[in-house]
Amino acid sequence: MTRFNVKKVAVLGAGVMGAQIAAQLVNLKVPVVLFDLPAKNDPPTLPAVRGSLPPEGAGAALGRPGGGAGPKNGIVLNAIANLKKLKPSPIGVAADAELIEAANYDDDLKKLKGCDLIIEAIAERMDWKSDLYHKIAASVGKSAILASNTSGLSITELSQALPEQLRHRFCGIHFFNPPRYMHLVELIATPTTDAEVLDQLEAFVTSGLGKGVVRAKDTPNFIANRIGIGNLLLTMKEVERYGLTYDVVDDLTGKRLGRASSGTFRTADVVGLDTLGHVIKTQQDKLSAETDPFYAAFGTPADLAKLIELGNLGQKTKAGYFKKVGRDVLRFDAKSGSYVPAGAKANAVYGRMLQRPAAERLKLLRDSTGAEGQFLWAILRNGFHYAAVHLQSIAHTARDVDQAMRWGFGMKQGPFELWQEAGWLEVAKMVQADIDAGKAVCTAPLPDWVFKGPVAEAGGVHTDKGSWSPSTGAFEPRRTLPVYQRQIFPELLLGEGGPRSAEAGKTVFEDKAIRVWTLDDDVLIASLKTKMHVISPQVAEGFTQALDSAERDFQGLVIWHDDEPFSVGADLESMLPGYVAGGADLVGSMEQELQDMMLRVRYAQVPVVAAIRGMALGGGCELSVHCARRVAHLESYMGLVEVGVGLVPGGGGLTYIARRAAENAQASTGKDLLPFLTEGFTAAAMAKVGTSAIESRQLGWLQWSDVIVPHKDELLHVAVSEAKAMHQAGWRAPVKRLFPVAGRDGKATILGQLVNLRDGGFISAHDFHIASLIAGVVTGGDVDPGTLVSEEYLMTLERRAFTGLLGHPKTQARIMGMLATGKPLRN
Template sequence: MTRFNVKKVAVLGAGVMGAQIAAHLINVKVPVILFDLAAKEGPKNAIALKAIANLKKLKPSPIGVASDADLIQPANYEEHLELLGECDLVIEAIAERMDWKQDLYHKIAPHVPAHTLLASNTSGLSITRLSEALPEQLRHRFCGIHFFNPPRYMPLVELIATPATEPRVLDQLEAFVTSGLGKGVVRAKDTPNFIANRIGIAGILSTMKEAEKYGLSFDVVDDLTGKKLGRASSGTFRTADVVGLDTMAHVIKTMQDNLGPETDPFYDSFGTPPVLAKLIELGHLGQKTKAGFYKKAGRDILRFELESEDYVPAGAKADEVYGRMLKKPAAERLKLLRNAQGAEGQFLWAILRNGFHYAALHLADIAETARDVDQAMRWGFGMKQGPFELWQEAGWLEVAKMVQEDIDAGRALTRAPLPEWVFKGPVADAGGVHTAQGSWSPSAGKFIARRAMPVYERQYFPEKLLGEDQLPDWRSGGTTISDGEGLRLWTLDAGDCEKSEQVLIASIKSKMHAIGPAVIEELGEAIELAEREYAAMVIWSGDAPFSVGADLQAAMPAFIAAGVDAIDGLSQELQNTMLRIRYAQVPVVAAVHGMALGGGCELAIYCARRVAHMESYMGLVEIGVGLVPGAGGLTWIARRAAENAQASTGKDLLPFLTEGFTAAATAKVGTSALECRQIGYLLDSDIVVPHKEELLYVAVNEARAMATGGWRAPLRRSFPVAGRSGSATIRGQLTNMRAGGFISDHDQHIATLIAEIVCGGDVDAGTLVNEEYLMALERKAFCALIQHPKTQERILGMLSTGKPVRN
């Protein structure tokens, strides 16, 4: 299959979804044109321009660096349709109206080039009916592409073919969306609301119905249906607020208009809930209008009450007994809930039962396999497990019998029985729908393996579902070289490749990949091994985070037992390890995903190169626990400032220190890999990878390419510092901040120490120093602070609550 090279994309429609899809395309460096109607007054591009400007204000941000929104090219249908000729992909994302979309297709069709793919972003309209408005020569290149909101963060994209869509079009688009945009692709059948919204909205309606039946408030339901149930932390009603109540109502209406009792036995449960109808009538559409099922009043969270049509205090929690039940193994958990006497337990069993029932009844209609349903619910609705996974884990036939008993007794939402394949045949024999052979397809009557496409060869360890034992696990995959307390050292199976051409992989094993004494010691040993026997080394620890930094819990007993000398020794050992990595005689590449904080950030920046997933959050955050970075982070800031100054025409070092000092003194964390690059934690030479499952593939290949290209470690050299005059300038600014009440006395004290270190201490401006000199200053400040009562208060607060203490 030839590569589908997307050089430019057009997005039609500058509404919420269209603008955010355009923003994500910019995130991954794809040039994009954002179209909308021509404005009746002022500049013709005013609608698109306004949408672009609004992208900079949204939270969470749809774009990695806010100013990059200006890279989106605005356009309008009246003047710029010829620009479609430059595009390889056109994504239509206007309002969910069949007639409006089809009218637009008539308008654009003459301008879409012969090679270009056309896709409609719709949450549930029939793709086949939409295609009827297209000329014959376009129909084979048309399909549905359903992004979930917000497009930057939600992994799921559903692709939907029409009978005329060429298979290569789906393959090309799936490869681009997966590798280019970093998404998880599920192919859905062309049925109302496709897979995720069909299952998800039915589940939300079921939850609302059962909550009303059992008399539970929104906040209690959200407490029960969030993390405790293995779902998105926002629960049910907060999720609806985020999605938008008007959007949710539209998806419900699609089900109401396109289904009936003959096509969906649950149809009688699809009525718009009275509370949802009332909120929409009042204009309370959720987060975008700052009021929905919930609203914020100052620091208080209020919930809507239908009886009074007003907001009342929220924050009620479920009975703790159900939280304990939900921690039990799946089989025990479901039995306990089914037999519960309290309303909350009966409610939980009811919504789980309804979910199993609905998914089983409609699997054959909406999806090729059960895998598509479970992946769609994981990626689109933030579930830890899809409905079939939980069912299978709890005991397939046992759960099926419980569900069928409730159906027969009239306790379910419909009396339609579970399909015959649930109880008889391959699924019953296998104990579930997911097996090593594949996932169950009722329409094919067999288990079907995952699609074998070149793009998935880049995912060495894909996210797997329960029962997919044939897929490798990164914790045990490849060839283990050593498995210590702190690190697992291993290589990917390299076939005939000589060991000297292989890349050694170091995976941190500690909780949250914190850096403790064992990790420090074994990292040093790993470098020695890599230099002796391998071509390069990659630090990659599988699941996020990359590393939350130094293991304070491990360090405190040493401090209590042996005093500050123990801390000084640990800090020096960690600093030496960082220098060992920087000056290693093989390239060391950090594969960063999720948080890289404190010592984790320092570990990444001391590597020869970083390959970072788009959603990487890096920062030197030690001031939050009352400390200064003590593993070379401030030394790195000073050295980079000197290098940047040398490459410019400026003589004064201070301007080049400002960004790094401010980031460390304010514990600033980059909120994307792109922002981390802007701050300086990632360099222009580092690589940003859209798909987290491709991170290891890219990192290993980058490390190998560096080695093959004759990479050499940098030479050790001295560099100039800003000196006492530089730190005096910064201290003056800190005094003003303290006087204005922006920072506390302890914050000012720590920031002053940071300033003195990055400026080189009590020396003249321009004095040449080396890394060991600055690291000694770091250790001195670190050891002084760890004995400070206010710092100890911050550390203990963080260890006990996980939240920073401001003192």
């Protein structure tokens, strides 16, 4: 396969999806041109014989047909400006939105010639998309890939609007909303799409954009929406049957069921009820009772239709199935057409049932007599039934379905995984018995392959050989594209064969807190085993042993875990009892051991690389900044958050802030140290967390030499490669040296600003006290400005501030509150 070098991407359509796809490209430093109609009062310029209404993002973006007066790229510029206002943010750093190049179809089609990938993302109208293809066809580069971002239109039918020479480079690409955060991207070929084109695009989307790719067949709504929306409609029918309220349903169908925490109806509100209605209509229009035996259940639910009619479209209109009024959450009551108090919870007995092993859980639910238990069994049964009946028509393998539901709908397990875990044939018999008894929503029997042949013999659809494909009648292995060689431990499905990190490689040593191991005898890997990967005294000892071993026998050390988070910090649960038992001296000793370990990491005689995924907070952030290099997944969250538990960073984080300020000042022409210190102090005192690796770089937790990795499963490969490259380049540990601090003058300046915040009511007295202690450490304490100090000196100040706060009643209340609720207490 030739390398697909994506130098620039064009996105056509500056609506919700188009603009956010462009934002994700910018996040990953891919140059992008965003197109839409010219903003002017003249009629749209798409061919008059074909056109009807302008594509998504045209008039609507400026609030009037045709876009109104203003700059010709006003529609796109308006969409780019709106990116900065959205929550959750589609863009890592708001200022990067300006990197998106604005263009319009009248003046700028020549820019398409320089684009290697063109993603069309206008509204879901076959005629609009076809019109646009006629307009741009002559401007598409000779080797460019053209892809339509559609949630369910026929890709083959769309391809008919293209000239013959373009059809082999055309396919479907379905991003899920929001594109930055949703892992799934579906790729859909037409009969004329070149196989290499799909392989090239899959490699770029996987490694370049960090997504999980599933190849879907060209059927209505593809895989994830076909199964997901089908399940949603079947769930809504069961809600009506059992008379349950939206809040109870969401309580049952969220995390308790291994699905997205927003449950069923809150998820619908987030997606947008108009969007949901459109996807439902696609299934209604494109399917029939002949093509889908479940078709009778696909009517638009009456309450959904009513909400859409009222304009209550969910989160975007601040009212949908739920509405928030002040601090109160209300739910829509279809009978009265008004909103009533929400907050009802499911019976606790069903919560306990859902905690049982899969086989026992399903049997308990099926045998239960209460409405909630019967409802849960019904929606799970319907899900198994629907997925089995449609597997052959919509997907190549059962793997595609389970991955699509994991990545596109936030399920912990796909339907086939859960079925297999609970006992394949036992569950199949229960489902078929309900079908035969008329309890299911559809009379179609389960396919023959469910009960006999290879699947029945293997006990499920996922095996060491691969996942079941009804089309080929065999278990099909995963694709072996070169890009997947970068995923040493890919995300596996239950029952699927493949490498698992816990058993992989050669263990050098292991205890309850840490495993130190190697894949290739060149680089050592340290993986924490503690809950949330907290850094306990035992972990610190393990790191020290790992460093000794790495310096003696290896080229480098990588800190990596196969799950999130990287680390949420020091083990507070053991620290408070330590204070009670041994007082400040014992805790001070524990803190010094932690600090010594951090310095050991910094000055190790081999490069130490932190592979960061998820949260790196408190001590986790401190550990990462003391490493020689950081390799961070894009969606990493870094910061010193100790203020939230009434403490100051005590593992060298404040020392790092002071040292980096001195280094940055030395590299500049400025004489004053304080401006270089301010941002780091503020980040620590306000517990600021970088909400992406990009923002963490802005805050100083990552350096410009560090690597941001789009795909979570490539972290280990890149981190090990970095360690080897640093070793081969002759890497040497930094030399210990003294550095200047801002001294008492800098501290006085900071304290003056803190007084204003306290007296203005922006921070509490205890916040002021903690921030004052932080200021004292990062400025070097009671010394003259410019005094040269060592890291050990500043770490001593850290320890004193930390142990002093640990005995403070308000700090103890914050710690206990965090341990009890997981949320910071502001006292």
